[in-house]
Amino acid sequence: MRIALALPGIDADQVELELLRAGHRIAWRAIDREELLRQLAEDAPDVVLVADDPAVATLDVVGAGDLLGVRTCLVRADDAASASARLLGVHDVLRAVPGRPVDLSVLRAPFDALDGGIDEAAAPRLRDAPGGPPAGSEPSGAATPGPWPLGPSAGGDDPAPSDPGAAPARRRAGRDPAAAARGDAASAGGGRAPGIRRPWGRSPRRRGGAATPPTSTESTPAPAPSAAPAASVDPRRPGRAAEPPPSEPATEPAPSTPAHRVIAVWGPAGAPGRTLIATTLAAELAARGLHVCLVDADTYGGTIAPSLGLLDEAPGFAAACRLAASDALDAGQLDRVSVDYGGSTAPFRVLTGIGRPHRWPELARDRVIGALEQARQWCDVVVVDVGFNLETDEELSSDLLSPRRNAATIAALRTADEVVAVGAADPVGITRLLRTHADLLETVTVEAVHVVVNRVRSSVLGVDPAGQVRQTLDRFGGIPNPLLIPDDAAAADAALLGARTVVDAAPRSPLRQGVAALADRLGYGAAAAPRRSAWGRMRRTG
Template sequence: MALQVFTAVTGAAWESELVGALDRQDHGVTVVRRCVDVADLLAAATTGTGQAALLSAELRRLDGAAVARLTAAGIAVVGLVEPGDSGATDRLRQLGVARVLPADAPPEEIAEALRAAVSGAPSSGHDVGDPRAALPVLGLPPEPATRPAGRGRVVAVWGPTGAPGRTTVAVGLADEAARLDVPTLLVDGDVYGGVVAQLLGLLDESPGIVAAARQATAGTLDAAGLARLAWAVTPQLRVLTGLTRADRWPELRPQGIGVLLEEARRLSALTVVDCGFSLEEDEELAFDTAAPRRNGATLTVLAAADEVICVSGADPVALQRTVRALAELRDVLPDVSPQVVVNQLRRGPVPGDARQEIASALRRFAGQEVRAFLPADRRATDAALAGGRTLAEVAAGSPLRTGLRTLAAELAGVPATTGRRSRRSG
């Protein structure tokens, strides 16, 4: 049976000739619809009559979100560019189109690329409206077998609802890694109420992550552009500020966040992302198309991260929430293996030896070992919050700061005793 293909290359001088060549000769490809724009193509994708889409880089309003929706609908995508246009090729690849050919390629080569795209298209096993449907396609070409030298690591700091101190841990890890001479980017990715800027005394009201995600979705973000959007807090630490209003969460689409993380790997040796707590899938909502999902950004970060740190509190209520959150994470992203960090450890809430009791409870009820315990130090955290400074700046000898420094060194793969004191540059 011939491969059913949609085309969306209107406006190109070679479009009619190419469609005619594909239809006239026996290439095993049939063009079932010639779409006039992205909206027409997305509507056609929902009909179930096609298996692949052939589109041009010049297609108006083409972005990464559209490519992700096509993939989620089971449509393999192949791009065509004007011969020699490397810029258009790079843009399509950033949008998530892995196979890109020059427009003057022979029809049989284009037909073969379409067949290869269909046979190699990932199947998510989820409905088009499920936020997990777009996770295998983060707007990037397939990963090479070996990573290029200099590719940075991404650490996601996540945890259950409540106040386990996710942001305090994320800020502390990023600051300590930077003080160990590791180029670090701190990203505020909390879609429910990011406060990284407030903790660091950054008064700018423009959310850097929104601008970066917008450029990523449009296929125009690069490492240099990401650097310009981030605050240079110290010589080794940049901060990409978060949403100034929680109702702006629709601007953080999963595909854009995936591209952002890839550029972050090119910009910094270590990227620390402060994530939102919720993994809800909003299954009571019924849509015919891939509607925006609030927690899609969080799921994308967790799926793409090299390491996921689950921050738990050290009292019975927080521990119960952690056990439930870990179970939910296993259900939604079974391939993610989080590391548990117990924060705010102190005497009182847990009788006996708190470390031993907490470790035993998490091992028994969640099947998780505790990677690190971070002691409660209210005086130091209050001083840091009041001054908009980091723990290292207001309480260099704090035991909490020592614990964060040790963990940061492990995550960055450097000795905890190296590095020099760094001062804010702006």
């Protein structure tokens, strides 16, 4: 592996010696930010080791590495937590403490530094602290920490964390031929490399929904339905014992429920309610027993994280795209870079978007496609909130290799199995929807688009607002059967005030009922009957 060094203030000789002993090659060295950017442009290595110093660890350095396909790894000379790792969205932190061997396991593909996510990567490594257990002494069957663990294997058959056989079969060509050969041998016959399991303990399924029989490469045999694990932990609420499975089958998806689908939620400019519909739809599908991942792919103003009260210092979708560019994205990495929305009614996973619009080059077209395809296999449904702009004029620019800002939106729409177009129910919103609906049909690859008109009210449309909206869309846009959602400002404000979804904040609101009708139209059946809470019983009986 070709590695570049930019380590001002750190004993670079010690790091270089350890790298050479491990069989790596030193591509070049840099001492400041300007030289680092110039060297990256002239000769892109596989990995660049950057000191955790504001002089070289900057957003433009990380962004340049992302554009060139170069992994960026921060280097610290102590065991203190790294604030730059969280701010820069870098998940790999290498500890080069004087007088102690340098642990190079962070460089082992595919991104072993992501064990435990960015929080653990940025935090001090306690196993290397004085008095702690030596590095590499963890038991091979230890479960991976995180809010959605992949589950320990029965009998400790998983390979050790340092076992190269645990790497997935996919590799970038030419990076590590020996490891790629091992991955190809492990994935022969349709199986997966040892140690890689699907989340939530579900057996792998093909995209069409047919179950795939287990192979000999499966590290954990599927337990019998009647046998409960000795120490079961609720994956949705870490630290709590898992409740016994409910006797009613209504919370499980029906056998005819479509699985492994990507649903893109789009809307024209003017804030028609894309994010509100996307978050409510994700919560509604999760309430019906589906494992849902909500993705924020808006390159202009992603707001899913603040609307749900989630931290977006390290954008999860940008990290997933970076992993997809290196062919290192799998179920385990998706589980670690995503965050959990722990709603009381419908918890689901979230890949947060870029917090600052200038980071849009991280969401390149091929990266977005690869990340969404992996997320499709990771869970039952992927709901993607995309941007509004469908223009392709930027492809006429002179720099044919430069990234396109609208490529993330267009790639998500073309990857999606279902597309939902959201428009606002007012004269301006209907006009914008009609003008851009034709462009949307030319962009997507699906046969039909589900049109949703949000905030239908008589205060701006007069008498019979629903009839006027249907007649206008049918006459001027050829849209015969739009789904109309009434204006429900109280439910939307309650959800925004509590940083929750509408399903949790106002489960009986007209807004939630409208999105439930959208889920039915998408083919996911009726919602399971909600359980009556103790507080609801007290209000009824008291």
